[in-house]
Amino acid sequence: xxxxxxxxxxxxxxxxxxxxxxxxxxxxxxxxxxxxxxxxxxxxxxxxxxxxxxxxxxxxxxxxxxxxxxxxxxxxxxxxxxxxxxxxxxxxxxxxxxxxxxxxxxxxxxxxxxxxxxxxxxxxxxxxxxxxxxxxxxxxxxxxxxxxxxxxxxxxxxxxxxxxxxxxxxxxxxxxxxxxxxxxxxxxxxxxxxxxxxxxxxxxxxxxxxxxxxxxxxxxxxxxxxxxxxxxxxxxxxxxxxxxxxxxxxxxxxxxxxxxxxxxxxxxxxxxxxxxxxxxxxxxxxxxxxxxxxxxxxxxxxxxxxxxxxxxxxxxxxxxxxxxxxxxxxxxxxxxxxxxxxxxxxxxxxxxxxxxxxxxxxxxxxxxxxxxxxxxxxxxxxxxxxxxxxxxxxxxxxxxxxxxxxxxxxxxxxxxxxxxxxxxxxxxxxxxxxxxxxxxxxxxxx
Ligand code: SF4
Numbered sequence: 183x184x185x186x187x188x189x190x191x192x193x194x195x196x197x198x199x200x201x202x203x204x205x206x207x208x209x210x211x212x213x214x215x216x217x218x219x220x221x222x223x224x225x226x227x228x229x230x231x232x233x234x235x236x237x238x239x240x241x242x243x244x245x246x247x248x249x250x251x252x253x254x255x256x257x258x259x260x261x262x263x264x265x266x267x268x269x270x271x272x273x274x275x276x277x278x279x280x281x282x283x284x285x286x287x288x289x290x291x292x293x294x295x296x297x298x299x300x301x302x303x304x305x306x307x308x309x310x311x312x313x314x315x316x317x318x319x320x321x322x323x324x325x326x327x328x329x330x331x332x333x334x335x336x337x338x339x340x341x342x343x344x345x346x347x348x349x350x351x352x353x354x355x356x357x358x359x360x361x362x363x364x365x366x367x368x369x370x371x372x373x374x375x376x377x378x379x380x381x382x383x384x385x386x387x388x389x390x391x392x393x394x395x396x397x398x399x400x401x402x403x404x405x406x407x408x409x410x411x412x413x414x415x416x417x418x419x420x421x422x423x424x425x426x427x428x429x430x431x432x433x434x435x436x437x438x439x440x441x442x443x444x445x446x447x448x449x450x451x452x453x454x455x456x457x458x459x460x461x462x463x464x465x466x467x468x469x470x471x472x473x474x475x476x477x478x479x480x481x482x483x484x485x486x487x488x489x490x491x492x493x494x495x496x497x498x499x500x501x502x503x504x505x506x507x508x509x510x511x512x513x514x515x516x517x518x519x520x521x522x523x524x525x526x527x528x529x530x531x532x533x534x535x536x537x538x539x540x541x542x543x544x545x546x547x548x549x550x551x552x553x554x555x556x557x558x559x560x561x562x563x564x565x566x567x568x569x570x571x572x573x574x575x576x577x578x579x580x581x582x583x584x585x586x587x588x589x590x591x592x593x594x595x596x597x598x599x600x601x602x603x604x605x606x607x608x609x610x611x612x613x614x615x616x617x618x619x620x621x622x623x624x625x626x627x628x
Pocket of ligand 1: 275284
């Protein structure tokens with residue numbers, strides 16, 4: 183881990199981007215494909231620190247360099263995966279200040295009388311949902327959930343938690359709740375149906391799956407892999423600088439532990455992704471320091487298939503409601519985040535443009551700033567239930583083909599690990615996924 187932790191300690195929260203290296207030098211190094219320093223990255227992401235705000239002309243130069251690098255590394259193809267989101271539960275007591283997904287777990291208890299908007303699924307419900315989506319043609323199920331107090335790794339872990347005298351383990355038996363989520367291993371086994379790719383268990387969930395034990399992350403991920411887990415989403419990373427985490431997610435694991443869990447996942451042979459959630463209380467140096475840690479992790483593991491910048495959505499979050507932030511990142515900042523990720527992460531092949539965060543127009547724009555992956559269809563149970571109605575957060579293969587072709591690039595359906603790829607013909611009458619175990623080229627939704 184020594185090469186992953188910062189050589190000079192963490193940064194003061196108040197530290198502003200300060201560097202005496204010129205923007206031009208940093209840009210020249212980026213254009214030459216040299217490995218960038220944190221100071222270079224700060225120059226590029228701020229377009230030079232001697233100018234207030236973003237310098238538009240300089241920004242274009244950074245975007246251009248990143249777009250050229252993208253073309254050299256991965257060519258003109260824009261990929262996407264046919265996937266389903268199956269989140270098991272919204273019950274979570276961790277209290278991250280940027281999150282509007284969770285519901286306090288008390289509301290899920292059998293003795294709680296009032297209605298609430300949250301949900302928990304049993305393993306058999308998860309199986310049914312994945313099985314149905316598999317028939318529709320998905321390749322992958324992605325599952326990221328709240329840290330429900332009843333969730334444990336497996337029956338052995340339940341026993342350990344039941345027998346513990348400690349009151350700080352965020353544990354309560356499943357019998358106390360309306361719906362039993364089962365164990366993590368049961369959920370993974372349930373979702374591992376018919377050859378689907380199971381993408382689940384963030385480092386934070388892995389921590390929850392070992393709380394109160396002396397099990398290593400290797401052991402936890404090893405058991406999950408045996409249950410059917412195929413790869414691990416590198417979410418819950420937020421900003422990998424502890425002075426920022428202490429403000430936005432004090433209940434979460436720290437940066438070193440996040441990195442330790444990711445290394446362990448890679449060590450047991452699981453593919454991973456990595457993310458950054460930016461545009462809240464952090465500064466430019468924090469963003470670039472985050473990139474440095476991800477790059478060091480990738481030097482170490484080689485397991486990261488894609489890097490996903492996630493622009494903070496401030497509405498309805500405690501950070502915004504409490505006046506701790508005024509809003510999220512600007513469009514200029516979003517574009518520079520994508521571009522500098524492409525230029526700084528010289529060892530990660532794919533940079534993702536998240537249309538859920540940037541919207542359609544913004545998402546397409548990011549594909550000209552260094553990104554080459556356009557996320558997934560994110561089918562969900564709610565959407566399949568009302569197929570043909572309001573799609574909400576769903577993108578069909580047809581829409582992918584049309585949007586990607588419109589910007590002069592080649593639409594390609596991919597597997598989670600990018601190993602299987604299929605060019606989509608935008609002129610075909612019927613356009614649907616073909617890589618999933620039961621996919622036959624018909625659309626996911628009719
Ligand atoms: S752990 Fe996840 S679900 Fe829970 S509050 Fe934090 S971000 Fe939200």
